[in-house]
Amino acid sequence: MTALPSLFISHGSPMLAITRTPARDFLVELGSTLERPRAILVVSAHWETVTPMVNAVSRNETIHDFGGFPRALFALQYPAPGDPPLARRVADLLTSAGFPTGIDTTRGLDHGAWVPLLLAYPAADIPVLQLSVQSHRGASYALAVGRALAPLRNEGVLILGSGSFTHDLRRFRGQAVDAPESPDVTAFSAWMDESIMASDWSALADYRARAPHACDEHPTEEHLLPLFTAIGAADTGDAGVMARRVHHSTEHAILRMDAYEFYPASQ
Template sequence: MLPSLFISHGSPMLPLVETPARDFLAGLGGTLPRPKAILVASAHWETERPTVNAVARNDTIHDFFGFPRALYELSYPAPGDPALAERVSDLLGAAGLASEVDRSRGLDHGAWVPLLLAYPDADIPVLQVSVQSHLGPAHHLQLGQALAPLRAEGVLVIGSGSFTHDLRRFRGQGIDTPEAPDVVAFSDWMDEALAEGRRSDLLTYRNKAPHAADEHPTEEHLLPLFVAMGAGGEGATPRRIHKSANYGVLRMDAYAFA
């Protein structure tokens, strides 16, 4: 059975810049059984209630500005799967989570940037499910738990965000700038809590993890971690499958839950 994954997608420039995180994602697809479809909970799609996209083929959304032209020329025209979108909606409803279906939205860079590296042929159906940043970690754990049956159906469930995401310090930093001490402290605390199965601490990380509000001034980039955690199933063991940092403030860690 496929694991669920949390991946850090970093800057939209990731496909065009040589970094350890880029190399990790470029090899990720080869380490997993080929999925029947991929469902991504991306930090870059925030809605009032959970929403899944249902299109025949995904448009590539370039939801950023000020980057080199070469980035805007990249596309990821993966097929969608409207029937699977209805299945996702049904699972959410059965878990008591009212949801909606969006029949026009394509893939934002939280989905297509990492998938361009991991599955460059764009020949696997891809869907997205939105996050609700106003509802916090426990809601997203529940959302992931509702999606857990999909793993047995050959669907790769991915939470795509960033292990740390303080963009206030991002601009002007070199990509290989050493990590700030507060970034290290927060990331080490999170990794220990994951490894030790301290779910209650993780759900209340904002009050317990060092520098939590600094590393995540807003929560949307960490909430996909909780989706992946829930989708891993009851008793899932987290395994860190990548650790690196870009620009000194963006931790690019990735985890598998199985």
């Protein structure tokens, strides 16, 4: 098995699971574009902890961590198996790198994990683990966490950061899913994409000071931090990291649904 890329995807609203959009169409095709992983490690914006935590269960519960949506959404299940030995491997890698990591033996998959996986790998037959984010630590910390996880890519593990390229839900007023993109969303996303494609990781780590409208697009950081962990996971420390944008679209005028693939430049 060749080393897998690491990925960042935008999961948007839970309605992504049942609403036909360009982002949903992209995720439906995603699994077929990649070599089948032996396991998937999802870094989800919807599990925030003080220090890193990884779940270790025999079978994942589907967590419907939202309200006010159609009943059809709550009926969806994604009972993917877990992988407790791999969870221990993840914890050991992070602890050895200076990130003491706990193991949660009860938590299942929140919608940041199961919604995109339901679309990309609908059979739910690949073991899935979830890793928490530390929003108070910022982008540089998330990058370093990803670098500690990089060996997993050579072990058949797909590292998937699941968040949102923009995430200012304060401005959601029931806009249509295909409403025109807000200009500030365009400006922020263009700066981010330019920095990613230039491999300017130092600028990206300082995005809150440098990117236009950064604190508007991300009033809190949890939905962008999985991007940095995905970048770090492709950093082998020698040749640098290359990026490829594999999807971009907008939903409800304010949610950019961009997705990126990362891999070592030498690969």
